[in-house]
Structures are given as structure tokens and as C-alpha cells.
Amino acid sequence: xxxxxxxxxxxxxxxxxxxxxxxxxxxxxxxxxxxxxxxxxxxxxxxxxxxxxxxxxxxxxxxxxxxxxxxxxxxxxxxxxxxxxxxxxxxxxxxxxxxxxxxxxxxxxxxxxxxxxxxxxxxxxxxxxxxxxxxxxxxxxxxxxxxxxxxxxxxxxxxxxxxxxxxxxxxxxxxxxxxxxxxxxxxxxxxxxxxxxxxxxxxxxxxxxxxxxxxxxxxxxxxxxxxxxxxxxxxxxxxxxxxxxxxxxxxxxxxxxxxxxxxxxxxxxxxxxxxxxxxxxxxxxxxxxxxx
Numbered sequence: 001x002x003x004x005x006x007x008x009x010x011x012x013x014x015x016x017x018x019x020x021x022x023x024x025x026x027x028x029x030x031x032x033x034x035x036x037x038x039x040x041x042x043x044x045x046x047x048x049x050x051x052x053x054x055x056x057x058x059x060x061x062x063x064x065x066x067x068x069x070x071x072x073x074x075x076x077x078x079x080x081x082x083x084x085x086x087x088x089x090x091x092x093x094x095x096x097x098x099x100x101x102x103x104x105x106x107x108x109x110x111x112x113x114x115x116x117x118x119x120x121x122x123x124x125x126x127x128x129x130x131x132x133x134x135x136x137x138x139x140x141x142x143x144x145x146x147x148x149x150x151x152x153x154x155x156x157x158x159x160x161x162x163x164x165x166x167x168x169x170x171x172x173x174x175x176x177x178x179x180x181x182x183x184x185x186x187x188x189x190x191x192x193x194x195x196x197x198x199x200x201x202x203x204x205x206x207x208x209x210x211x212x213x214x215x216x217x218x219x220x221x222x223x224x225x226x227x228x229x230x231x232x233x234x235x236x237x238x239x240x241x242x243x244x245x246x247x248x249x250x251x252x253x254x255x256x257x258x259x260x261x262x263x264x265x266x267x268x269x270x271x272x273x274x275x276x277x278x279x280x281x282x283x284x285x286x287x288x289x290x291x292x
Contacts, residue, residue, distance in 0.1 A: 002027055003147065004057025006050065006073055007092070008035045010229065011118075012063030014125035015091075015151055017042055022128070022150045029053040031073075050074060054082040059147060062090045066237060067098035075105055084110035089144060091116050093172060095241045096162040097248070099135065103161045114140050115161055116148060117168035121229035129153065135164035169245055172238040175212075175230075175276070176259045182213045183280040186220060191284070196221070216277040223281065225274035232279070233272040236263040 001024070005016040008030040020026050020042050027045040028036045029052070040046050047053035050073050054060065060083075064070050070090070074083070088106050090099060090113070099115045106113040114136035124130045132152035134141050141157045148155035158164045189199045200217065203209050219225060225232075239260050243253045262282050271278035 001025065001059070002057045004029070004047070004053040004060045005039075005044075005063065006030075006053065006060060007063035007065070007069075008039060009063065009065075010122060010231070011125055013038060014122050015061075015063060015130075016044065018125060018128050019147075019150055020044060024147070024150065027053050027056050029073075050076075051079050051082060054079055054086065057086070059087045059089060059144065061147075062088065062092060064092050065234075066092070067094045067102065070094070070102060075102070080105075080109055087112040087114070087140070087144065089114050089116050089147070091118060093117055093168055093238050093241065094165060095169070095245055096165040097245070099165045100162050112140055113161065114144055115164050116144075116155070117164055118152065119168070119171055120152075123229075125151070132156065133158050133164040133167050135159060135161040166245065169238065169242045172235070173242045173256065176235055176239050176242075176263065177255070178210055178212055179216060179276065179279050180259045180262050180283070182210075182216065183220060183277075183283045186217070187280065187284040216280075219275060219277040220280035225271060225278040225281070228273070228275035230276050231273050232263060232266050232276045235276040236260065236267060239263060 003019055003024050003026050005012060005026055005028045008016055008028055013035065016026055016028055016039050026039065027047050028039045029047040029050055030036045036046050047056065062070055064073060083106060088111060090102065103113040114134060116132055116134045118130040118132050120130040128151055130152040132148050132155035134148065134155055134157050136157065138157065145155060158167055189196055203213065239256060243256050243260060246253050262279055266278045266282035269282060271281060
């Protein structure tokens with residue numbers, strides 16, 4: 001059984017490495033050739049084109065940026081015929097409507113499709129402890145379970161296609177909202193000369209505390225957003241998807257519009273490819289916030 005990996009960026013690379021470590025055969029494609037070098041060194045076959053990866057793989061795992069990238073990489077006229085009989089496992093964060101549309105295209109060609117977005121970051125991908133949410137028909141889920149279990153011990157079937165994409169957006173909405181709320185509180189304490197240690201001590205003992213606060217605290221205090229596990233530009237992309245999807249369900253998005261604006265400000269300040277904790281720089285307007 002050959003697994004094709006499309007997209008070997010921040011998450012795609014450690015996920016592919018994990019699949020190799022547990023004994024899966026992997027063929028990898030990335031439009032930026034240097035990003036597949038570590039996989040080649042680890043024993044993966046490297047595909048010179050999406051068409052070559054599709055031809056050689058039985059299961060096609062997608063960790064691409066967005067739905068547009070999926071269409072440009074997989075669903076081109078020259079690639080579509082090769083998808084017949086293949087199983088596509090879409091693991092990136094895209095809108096539920098896009099996931100359903102891609103599913104319909106894959107099924108019409110004679111392939112199978114699952115959405116399996118993950119919660120977690122590079123360390124969890126390396127250890128195989130990602131939280132894997134699956135939207136699929138039960139028989140497709142069962143067939144792909146051994147692959148998914150290599151990435152997360154207990155993949156969970158949420159429901160049909162669209163359900164896991166929605167759940168992933170709901171969770172990523174909390175990433176943006178919690179981090180923005182914490183950054184504002186921290187900046188308020190710091191800007192007014194308050195005791196940050198006392199603030200954190202009390203917060204940790206309260207029902208308001210979330211572990212992500214401590215994960216991002218030192219980055220914010222140091223103004224060090226290098227070596228991101230999740231870049232600011234990707235969080236903004238996801239917040240845009242949250243707003244789009246929530247509006248389609250007639251939900252109020254005023255609070256999310258504020259988070260969206262903060263992320264946009266951080267990107268304008270030069271933090272697009274840095275860790276999303278740079279939200280603090282956008283809120284705090286510190287001297288370091290203009291650093292690229």
C-alpha cells in the first residue's frame with residue numbers, strides 16, 4: 001500500500017515522517033522541491049509531479065494550504081482521470097462547503113473521499129498524538145483507520161463529510177479568540193505596570209485558565225515569534241473560513257471580526273510567517289512590532 005503525501009510544509013513534513021517511521025511506504029510531492037529533501041533522506045519516494053504521485057499511490061493524503069491549492073494540485077484536467085479508484089484523505093483546514101464540493105468531484109470520477117483534519121501541532125505530528133477528526137462514510141473510515149492511527153491513536157468518526165471540517169473550524173476559532181483575549185489581558189497588565197507573575201498565578205488557579213496561555217506567554221513577553229508551529233497568516237485564513245461558515249448559518253460574527261482585524265494588523269506589521277502569538281505585538285503596539 002503506497003501513501004501519496006501532497007504538501008510537505010510545517011505539518012505535512014512531520015506527518016509524512018511519522019508515516020515512514022511506523023513502516024508505511026510514502027511517495028511525496030511538493031511544488032517547492034527542497035521541502036521534500038528530508039523525506040527523500042528518510043526513505044520516501046519523491047514524485048516529480050502530482051500526476052506521478054497519483055499514478056503510484058493508493059491513498060492520497062492532502063496537507064495543502066486551502067481548497068484552491070487542492071484544485072490546482074489534484075483536480076486539474078490532466079490529473080482527474082488518474083483519481084479513479086484512489087482514496088483521497090483531505091487533512092488540511094478548509095470550509096465544509098469546499099470539502100463537500102471536492103468530495104462530489106472525487107466521487108464522480110470513481111474515487112473515494114474522506115476529510116480528516118487534525119488538532120495539534122508539529123510535536124504531536126512527530127509523536128503520532130494528533131487529534132484526528134473524520135468526516136466520512138463508516139466503511140471508508142474503517143478502511144483508512146490503520147493509516148489515521150499512525151498519526152493519532154484514536155481517530156474519531158464525527159459524521160459525514162462536512163461535519164469534521166465544521167468541528168475543526170469551531171476549534172480553530174478558539175485558537176484565535178483565546179489567544180487574542182489573553183494577549184489583550186496580558187498587555188493591559190504589562191502596559192499599566194502591573195505584576196505579570198501575580199496575574200498569571202491567579203489566572204492559573206481560576207476557571208478562566210487555558211494551557212495555551214502558558215504556551216504562548218514567554219513568546220509574548222520576549223517578542224520572539226520565530227520557528228512557528230502555526231503561522232499568523234494561516235490563522236487568519238482559518239478565521240476567514242470561520243466567519244464565512246458562521247455567516248452561512250446566520251450566526252453573529254462581530255466578535256470574530258475583531259480577531260480577524262487583529263490578525264490582519266499583525267500581518268501588516270510583518271508577522272505573516274511568524275508564530276500567531278504575534279497577535280500580542282498587534283495589540284500591544286510595542287517597539288518590536290514593526291520587526292519583520
